[in-house]
Amino acid sequence: MTGLRFPEGFVWGAATAAYQIEGAAREDGRGPSVWDTFSRTPGAVFQGHTGDVACDHYHRYADDVAVMAELGLRAYRFSVAWPRVRPDGTGPVEPRGLDFYDRLTDTLLDAGIDPIVTLYHWDLPQGLEDRGGWTVRETAEHFADYAVAVHQRLGDRIRTWTTLNEPWCSAYLGYGNGVHAPGRRDAGDAFRAVHHLLLGHGLAARALRAAGAETLGITLNLADVQPADAGSAADADAVRLVDGLHNRIFLDPLTGAGYPEDVLAHVSRIVPTDFVRDGDEKMIAAPLDLLGLNYYSPTYVAGRADGGGSDAYPGTAGSVEFLPATGALTDMGWSIEPAGLTRLLERVAADHPGLPLMITENGGAFPDSARDEQGRVADTDRTAYLDGHLRAAHAAIARGVDLRGYLVWSLLDNFEWAEGYRKRFGIVHVDYLTQRRTPKQSARWYQEVIARNGL
Numbered sequence: 001m002t003g004l005r006f007p008e009g010f011v012w013g014a015a016t017a018a019y020q021i022e023g024a025a026r027e028d029g030r031g032p033s034v035w036d037t038f039s040r041t042p043g044a045v046f047q048g049h050t051g052d053v054a055c056d057h058y059h060r061y062a063d064d065v066a067v068m069a070e071l072g073l074r075a076y077r078f079s080v081a082w083p084r085v086r087p088d089g090t091g092p093v094e095p096r097g098l099d100f101y102d103r104l105t106d107t108l109l110d111a112g113i114d115p116i117v118t119l120y121h122w123d124l125p126q127g128l129e130d131r132g133g134w135t136v137r138e139t140a141e142h143f144a145d146y147a148v149a150v151h152q153r154l155g156d157r158i159r160t161w162t163t164l165n166e167p168w169c170s171a172y173l174g175y176g177n178g179v180h181a182p183g184r185r186d187a188g189d190a191f192r193a194v195h196h197l198l199l200g201h202g203l204a205a206r207a208l209r210a211a212g213a214e215t216l217g218i219t220l221n222l223a224d225v226q227p228a229d230a231g232s233a234a235d236a237d238a239v240r241l242v243d244g245l246h247n248r249i250f251l252d253p254l255t256g257a258g259y260p261e262d263v264l265a266h267v268s269r270i271v272p273t274d275f276v277r278d279g280d281e282k283m284i285a286a287p288l289d290l291l292g293l294n295y296y297s298p299t300y301v302a303g304r305a306d307g308g309g310s311d312a313y314p315g316t317a318g319s320v321e322f323l324p325a326t327g328a329l330t331d332m333g334w335s336i337e338p339a340g341l342t343r344l345l346e347r348v349a350a351d352h353p354g355l356p357l358m359i360t361e362n363g364g365a366f367p368d369s370a371r372d373e374q375g376r377v378a379d380t381d382r383t384a385y386l387d388g389h390l391r392a393a394h395a396a397i398a399r400g401v402d403l404r405g406y407l408v409w410s411l412l413d414n415f416e417w418a419e420g421y422r423k424r425f426g427i428v429h430v431d432y433l434t435q436r437r438t439p440k441q442s443a444r445w446y447q448e449v450i451a452r453n454g455l
C-alpha cells in the first residue's frame with residue numbers, strides 16, 4: 001500500500017451491456033437483435049452460446065443493484081437494448097421495454113448509484129439489419145429517433161448519456177471481418193458502417209442536447225499503437241496508418257476536425273467515399289462533454305514492405321504486421337501493459353485539450369482460480385491487473401489528464417460475445433447453473449479502493 005489518492009469526486013463504478021447480462025430475450029415484446037441471429041449461426045460463437053438467459057439480470061436486477069451498493073459503487077454503466085424499446089427498429093415504441101430501464105434507474109438512484117447510460121452496445125434490431133444495418137444511412141436516423149424515445153422516459157432522472165460503445169468493433173468486427181454480429185465481411189461495408197455510426201452519434205447527440213440531456217458522450221476503444229522498433233521508419237508508417245484507421249477516423253470527426261486526409265485517402269483506395277455527404281462532418285462534431293475510453297491492451301505493429309502483413313484492418317494486409325502478444329496474458333490472450341493506458345490517456349488529453357475523459361471499461365478475463373475459505377474466487381491475477389491499471393490511470397492524472405472516473409469491466413461474469421460464457425471478466429462470479437452471484441476477492445479489494453478513494 002503506497003497511499004495513492006484520486007481526486008475528490010472521482011467516479012468509481014462498473015460497467016455491463018444489455019445483451020451480455022439481461023437474458024429474457026423474448027420477454028415483454030423485445031424483438032430480435034443481430035446478436036440473437038448471429039449467436040444461432042453455426043460456428044459464430046463458442047459452443048453456440050447465446051444471450052437468451054445470460055445472467056438473467058432482467059429478472060435479478062434488484063439483487064444486482066444490491067451487490068453494487070454493497071461494494072460501494074458510485075456509478076453503474078449499463079446499456080439499453082434497442083430491440084426492447086423498438087422491437088423491429090422502425091415501428092412503435094414498446095413501453096414494457098422502457099419500463100425495465102425505468103425500474104432499474106429508480107433502483108440505482110435509491111441506492112445512491114449514478115446511472116450512466118449507453119444507448120448502443122451492439123444489439124441492433126434485426127429488422128434494421130435486414131434493411132442494410134449500419135451500411136445504410138437511414139439506420140443513423142432510426143438511432144436518433146430511438147435515443148429520443150429513451151430520453152423521453154428516463155431523461156428526468158439520468159444525467160449522463162453516451163451514444164455508442166466502441167463503434168470500431170461494430171464496424172470492423174461486425175462488417176469487416178465478421179467476428180461479431182452481423183458477421184459480414186466486406187471492407188467497403190466496414191467503412192460505410194464507421195460513417196453511419198458516427199452520423200448516428202451526431203444526430204442522436206444533437207437531439208438529446210435539444211431535449212435537455214446534461215452530460216453527453218461516446219465511448220471509444222482507442223488503441224495505444226506502438227512500433228515494434230522505435231527507430232524504424234517503416235514501423236512509424238505502420239503506426240500512423242493503424243492509428244488513423246483505429247483512432248483518428250473516430251476522434252477527428254467527433255472533435256470537429258473532420259476525417260483526416262491520410263485516412264480518407266486510404267479508405268478511398270478501397271471504396272468510393274461518396275457516402276460522406278456535405279454537412280455530415282459538421283453533424284458528427286456535436287459538442288461532447290465526456291469521452292469514454294475502453295482500454296485493455298496495447299497494439300504493436302511493424303511495417304512490412306513485402307506484403308507479409310495481416311488484414312486486421314481493411315487495407316492493411318500488404319503493409320502492416322500486428323505483433324503477437326507477449327509476456328503475461330489474460331485469458332483473452334491479450335498482453336498486460338498498464339503503461340499503455342497512461343500513454344493513451346496522455347495522448348488523447350494532449351490532442352483534445354478541454355475534453356473530460358472517463359475510463360468506461362478496463363478489466364481482465366481470467367479463469368476461475370482457487371477458492372478461499374469463504375468460497376470466493378481467489379482472483380489475485382484480476383486484482384493485480386486492476387491495481388496496475390489504476391496506478392497507470394493515476395499517473396496520467398498526476399501529469400494533468402482530466403480523468404473523471406474509472407469503470408471496471410465488468411460487474412458480472414457474462415456473455416463475452418464470440419467467446420460465449422467461457423471468458424470471465426466479472427469482479428462478481430456468476431454460477432450459470434444457479435445464477436448465484438459471489439463477489440470475488442477482486443470485488444472486495446475494489447470495495448476498499450473505493451472506500452479510501454485510492455490505493
Ligand code: PNW
Binds near residue numbers: 017165169221425
Ligand atoms: C469490449 N477486440 O469489447 C466491449 O465493450 C465489451 O462488451 C467486452 O465484453 C469487453 O470489451 C471485453 O472484450 C471488445 O477484439 C471486444 O479488439 C473485442 C475487442 C475489443 C473490445
